[in-house]
Amino acid sequence: MFFCVFFSFSALCFPDEINQQERSILWKYRHSLIDNSNASVKFILIVDWDKEEEHKIGVDLLAKWTSIGVDSAMKLLNKRFANDYPSEVRQFAVKALETLPDDELGLYMLQLVQALRHDILPTNEQQQEDNEDGVLISVGNDRYPLVQFLLHRCCNNLSLANDFYWSLEVEKEDVLMSNHFINISKLYLAQLNATPFGRNVISVIKNQVHLVDQLKKCHFNSVFRKEIKSLKPPQKSILLKESLGTTTLTIVVVVVVV
Numbered sequence: 001m002f003f004c005v006f007f008s009f010s011a012l013c014f015p016d017e018i019n020q021q022e023r024s025i026l027w028k029y030r031h032s033l034i035d036n037s038n039a040s041v042k043f044i045l046i047v048d049w050d051k052e053e054e055h056k057i058g059v060d061l062l063a064k065w066t067s068i069g070v071d072s073a074m075k076l077l078n079k080r081f082a083n084d085y086p087s088e089v090r091q092f093a094v095k096a097l098e099t100l101p102d103d104e105l106g107l108y109m110l111q112l113v114q115a116l117r118h119d120i121l122p123t124n125e126q127q128q129e130d131n132e133d134g135v136l137i138s139v140g141n142d143r144y145p146l147v148q149f150l151l152h153r154c155c156n157n158l159s160l161a162n163d164f165y166w167s168l169e170v171e172k173e174d175v176l177m178s179n180h181f182i183n184i185s186k187l188y189l190a191q192l193n194a195t196p197f198g199r200n201v202i203s204v205i206k207n208q209v210h211l212v213d214q215l216k217k218c219h220f221n222s223v224f225r226k227e228i229k230s231l232k233p234p235q236k237s238i239l240l241k242e243s244l245g246t247t248t249l250t251i252v253v254v255v256v257v258v
Contacts, residue, residue: 082118
């Protein structure tokens with residue numbers, strides 16, 4: 001008995017590669033694992049989710065599992081657990097993120113947006129079945145839990161809303177995933193536009209986009225326009241400031257405040 005318990009504990013301490021002997025022992029003592037937050041990933045790996053009985057046991061035990069840490073949740077949201085595991089696993093991971101305060105959630109925004117690659121959105125036809133306006137109705141819809149979780153949290157906090165928008169913009173640059181993130185962005189802006197707070201967020205974002213466009217224009221002019229490129233630094237600086245104008249300076253203040 002001592003050997004089995006020690007062996008089971010040791011299996012939990014090593015990387016997520018489990019041989020058949022370890023799987024048998026962990027499965028035998030599965031009910032004793034639910035109080036160990038670090039054991040969740042190991043447990044999910046040993047369940048044969050294709051077998052109806054084990055699938056049911058796995059879902060039931062996850063519902064009873066103690067709270068897991070962000071590290072475990074992020075691991076369960078990666079590519080490895082995206083396709084061959086049931087939606088309950090992704091829901092379990094997202095549930096662990098719900099307790100994070102907004103400021104801490106913001107620290108993980110980049111990784112979470114990257115993890116959205118594995119939340120497969122429905123087709124346009126399916127979206128229309130959910131809502132004639134194309135806005136997903138249920139924030140807790142289990143088909144794409146991470147998308148819904150981020151939409152909900154980021155539509156209610158200005159800092160998160162800003163970080164989410166620009167993180168999506170970065171992911172749009174990936175040619176293979178561009179359409180996927182464009183669709184998420186459309187859903188996000190649609191939900192923002194549904195509330196006064198969200199419309200204010202959109203206004204702030206539009207100002208930021210305008211500022212970025214102006215800065216790009218100034219950079220282009222300073223590098224490629226001969227009449228500006230040939231000027232001395234003080235003259236060039238004055239000309240570029242004038243090209244930005246007072247409107248952009250106001251936008252800068254808004255961005256800094258945000």
